[in-house]
Amino acid sequence: xxxxxxxxxxxxxxxxxxxxxxxxxxxxxxxxxxxxxxxxxxxxxxxxxxxxxxxxxxxxxxxxxxxxxxxxxxxxxxxxxxxxxxxxxxxxxxxxxxxxxxxxxxxxxx
Amino acid sequence: xxxxxxxxxxxxxxxxxxxxxxxxxxxxxxxxxxxxxxxxxxxxxxxxxxxxxxxxxxxxxxxxxxxxxxxxxxxxxxxxxxxxxxxxxxxxxxxxxxxxxxxxxxxxxxxxx
Numbered sequence: 316x317x318x319x320x321x322x323x324x325x326x327x328x329x330x331x332x333x334x335x336x337x338x339x340x341x342x343x344x345x346x347x348x349x350x351x352x353x354x355x356x357x358x359x360x361x362x363x364x365x366x367x368x369x370x371x372x373x374x375x376x377x378x379x380x381x382x383x384x385x386x387x388x389x390x391x392x393x394x395x396x397x398x399x400x401x402x403x404x405x406x407x408x409x410x411x412x413x414x415x416x417x418x419x420x421x422x423x424x425x
Numbered sequence: 426x427x428x429x430x431x432x433x434x435x436x437x438x439x440x441x442x443x444x445x446x447x448x449x450x451x452x453x454x455x456x457x458x459x460x461x462x463x464x465x466x467x468x469x470x471x472x473x474x475x476x477x478x479x480x481x482x483x484x485x486x487x488x489x490x491x492x493x494x495x496x497x498x499x500x501x502x503x504x505x506x507x508x509x510x511x512x513x514x515x516x517x518x519x520x521x522x523x524x525x526x527x528x529x530x531x532x533x534x535x536x537x538x
Contacts, residue, residue: 346524357515357529358468403467412458412483412523417467
């Protein structure tokens, strides 16, 4: 069945450093979504990518969808303590339910 | 402006007991979902309802049943709870179709002794 893999599982950075998490699918996806979950909270939708090669930015966050629509990345520039949490990617093929990756947990020290 | 509301927020059960987790959304969304979240396992889909009147199994449906009571409500039932079902359960909804962004409730933290 479809699998969505995320790396790394954990990442610790100093405040101000950059951070990247990667998402890879075993199958071609119709769309990929990214969510953030703060400690003790619930997942919150960040963005959706649907086009091959698409790049979207939200302030210090840059999201990319690969040309083959099988991989994606989230890059945070100059991390802040407010970026702490777990970042999940989730993807699906048309007509099927989203499959979530296991997430990357980011910790930031000041 | 509640979004997705889950009850209860916390629950402790004994092995073999039954219980129903409730979920309601006030966003007029068509699709609803139940996930469980365990450490290091991410979010795993238990059941989903693409639209009112339909339900389908997700990745980990064994030991659970669901009911889409109406467009707003989607409940998850554990008939005979087992310690392996200790987890945090999230309900989510999306506007229209399975590829739409999902809105999550605050979760139910369930412990089974």
